[in-house]
Amino acid sequence: MAASTQPKLTTAGARLPVALSLWARVRAWFTPLRLEATCVAITFVAMMAGLLTSNMDVNPTVPAIFYLVAYVSGGIFGAQAGIESLRHFQIDVDLLMVLAALGAVVIGSPFEGAMLLFLFSLSNVLQAYALGRTRSAIQALMKLRPEQALVKRDGETMLMPIEQLAIGDRILVRPGERVPLDGIVVEGESTLDQSSLTGESMPVGKRVGDMVFAGTVNQSGSLEVQVTKLARDSTIARLIQMVEEAQSQKAPTERFLDKFEQVYAVGVILFTLLLMIVPPAFFNAPFEASLYRAITVMVVASPCALIISTPAAILSAIANGARRGILFKGGAHLERAGQLDIVAFDKTGTLTVGKPTVTDVMIIPLNAPDCDEQADSAADDPCLPDVPEHIRREQENILLALAAAVESKSEHPLALAIVQTAKHRGLNIPEATDFVNTTGKGVQARVAFMGGLTIAIGNPRYFADYPVAGMTRAMRQVVQLQDEGKTSVLVAKINEGRANILGVIAIADVVRPSALSVIQRLRELGIKRTVMLTGDNERVARAVAQQTGVDEFYADLLPADKVAQIKRLRDGSGKPSTVAMVGDGVNDAPALASASLGIAMGAAGTDVALExxxxxxxxxxxxxxxxxxxxxxxxxxxxxxxxxxxxxxxxLLVIAALGFDLPLPTGVVGHEGSTVIVVLNGLRLLRFREQS
Structure with a gap:
């Protein structure tokens, strides 16, 4: 007997987990938005069933039941919101809609009340969907971050959850994989697609010492990355957190409408009561007609479209900006960006790329005659002999390779720029020995080239103790390069206590290629003034200002001086101006905080900028x-x-309801239709593209 029943018990026991699993899936599917959408569908079906059965020869209880279902499914969320508002001694549009629907029942128009609840709940679902779309663009970033990483520990490579990684761990990122955590490249070279994080359309080259960010895609070579931030602190996680905070910070217009809604809703209810009481009491008007008109006015006067008009647009714009790599930290800042009069830029790292780059390599021929002709630029000296371009280029490459050989032993930023330029050109850098560094002046070393040469690199003071050939011509080049805002070093061959100047290498923090066009575009947008603020000297500042086209510049500024200039621009003569400060978020932090709008460049990895x-x-x-x-x-x-x-x-609808006996169904459609229209109009910002 026991044997015969055992299979039945086993089968029944197996069915229970299946049923529980199915129920869990159903519950997981019913998100708040889907639950509201389901209630909207039930409301519509019940409303139409009530309309059909009320015109048929059936028991009146049947349409009443259908209408009851429509009222419950269509009004449950509005009733909950209205009751919650009453607990805080407030009246909002949700309560107005529920009261209007109940009023329609009282005047014998249950279908109109059901239609009101259907359209109102439908507009709420559309609003929730619209606002949800603005968040989904941001939340999708979290899915870009891998859940596991290949970690090197104790000479072994293991796959571990990223939550278990610690700062200092080394992770391997193979081609095609996403970077799991923020870190620094310690081995390897590759290009990364950072579009998901920064909005950059082109891949970015990464080599040893460069930062990489969680969620970006490794495209070519393998990388070994040392973790610098935990999973919860990664750039992508903080971006999402700040966007969510930004969406919760309301714009001034939105805050005003929230306050206005409370006063307006109370006014509508009082006006509705007056329309119900005054005509029958003082003008002998029929109570039913007065009640019908009052309910209609309550419906059409509810400020649903008015209240949703601003957040629908603000949140859509925030989502649009985030997809492009622009993070507005609140609706107030979004509104203020459209009111700017003046834009002030930091120089280093903002208008310029932020790191020294070799801009000119110039040969000084040993036997070239002196002359007094003035050149328009250092790159075009009329006193230099005219040689074919390919020969000049070969000479420049030899000079650059000799300089890179010596500078490869130095850690100075200018030295690194020379070495990187030589590598970028694919030059063969010879070996250097006997390296000597004279602080503040220059360096020299023995270079394995043409049997061995002693090459010295430095400023003019370095060669003060040597008999020098070619210094006059070299200094002419140096002065012209300084006028262009560039730093120069002299490259010389030291032989038997004499220095022969071989050439001049100019290094500068070059202007970003887009700077000039951006300044021009700002003028087209109506920005009245563009200003550059820099701690660099006036000669360099003037050169950069001429290249970028800014209206004015201020040089030799400390961080406190930048704050003073921002205040002067903001509180200048006449009415106050709205000033934006654009900086890299480190030494510019005080000025960013003082401006009407602070804009930080390159925030990936820059904590000060984010804050x-x-x-x-x-x-x-x-x-x-x-x-x-x-x-x-x-x-x-x-x-x-x-x-x-x-x-x-x-x-329009209130006038029609008071003066032209507007039917309640028409009022319902007009009111809720306007709400849907403003939501869809706000959603257009998700597809915004700037037209030059």
Whole structure:
């Protein structure tokens, strides 16, 4: 007997986990948005069933049951929100809609009340969907981060969850894989796709010493990365956190409408009561007609479209900017970006690339005659002999290779620039020995080239103790290069106590290629003044200002001086101006905080920028500044459109209800239709693209 029943018990026991698993899947599928959408569908079906059965020869209880289902499914969320508002002694549009629907039942129009709840709940679902789309663009970034990483520990490679990794761990990132955590490349060279984080369209080269960020894609070579931030502190995790905080910070227009909603809702209820009481009491009007008109006015006067008009646009604009690598840290900052009068730029790392680069390599022929002709630029000296281009290029490469051989032994930033340029050109850098460094002046070493040469590199003071050949011509080049804002070093061959100048190498923090076009675009957008603030000397500042086209510049500024200039620009003569400060977020932090709008460049990995600025550009692309301004102005235009449209619809429907006996169904469609329209209009910002 026991044997015969055992299979049945086993089968029944197996069915229970299956049923529980199915129920768990059903519960997981019913997200809040899907639950509301399901209730909307039930409301529609029950409403139409109530309408059909009320016109059929059936028991009146049947349509009443259908309408009851429609009212419960369509009004449950609004009733919950209304009750929650009453607990805080507030009245909102949700309560108005529920009262209006109940009023429709009282006047014998259950279908109109059900239709009101259906359209109201449908508009709420559309709003939730619209706002959810603005968040989904950000939340999708979390999925870009791998859950596991290949870690090298104790001579072994193991796969571990990223939550278990510690700062200092070394992880392997193979071609095609995503970087699991922020870190520094300690071995290997590759290109990474950083578009998911910074919005950059082109891959970025990475080599030893460069930062890499979680969620970016390794495209070519293998990398070994030393972890610098834990999973919870990675750039991508902090980006998501700040965007969510930004979405919760309301714009001034939105805050005003929230306060206005409370007063307006109370006013609508009081006006509705007056319409119900005054005509029958003082003008002998039929109570039913007065009640019908009052309920209609309550419906059409509810400020649903007015209240949703601003957040629909603001959140859509924030999501659009985030996809491009522009992080607005709140709706207030988004609105302010569209009101700018002056944009002030830091120089180093903002208008320029932020690191020294070799710009000119010039040969000084040993036997060239002196002359007094003046050159327009250091790159075009009329006193130099005219040699074919390919020969000059070969001579420049030899000079650069000799300099790189010596500078490869130094850690000075200018030395690194020379070495990197030589490697970039693919030059064969000879071996150097007997390296000697004279602090503040220059270096020299023995270079294995043409049997061995002693090469010295330094400023003019380095050669003060040598008999020098070619110094006059070299100094002419140096002066011209200084006028162009460049730093120069002399390269010389030392032989038997004499120095023969071989050439001049110019190094500068070069201007970003997009700087000039960005300044021009800002003028097209109506920015009145563009200003450059820098701690560099006036000669360098003037050269950069001429190349970028800024209206004015201020040099030799300490961080406190930059703050003073920002205040002067903001509180200048006449009415106060709205000033944006654009900086790299480190020494510019005080100025970023003092400006009307602080914009930080290259925030990936820059903690100060993330904390101080109001707007963060996750890539070093200056073109995102005019894009942010244009996006803000488009958002303001759409907000104004929505507000004007919502107010016009309310006024028109109220006049129609009071003076022309507007039918309740028409009022319901007009009111809720306007809400849907302003939401869809706000969603257009998700597809915004700047038109030059």
């Amino acid at each position: 101080t600025a109001d707007v963060v550009l996750m890539s070093d692309d200056l073109r995102n500044i005019p894009y942010a301004i244009a996006l803000s102005r488009q958002a303001r235009r759409i907000i104004i459109q929505n507000l004007a449209f919502a107010i016009a619809v309310i006024i």
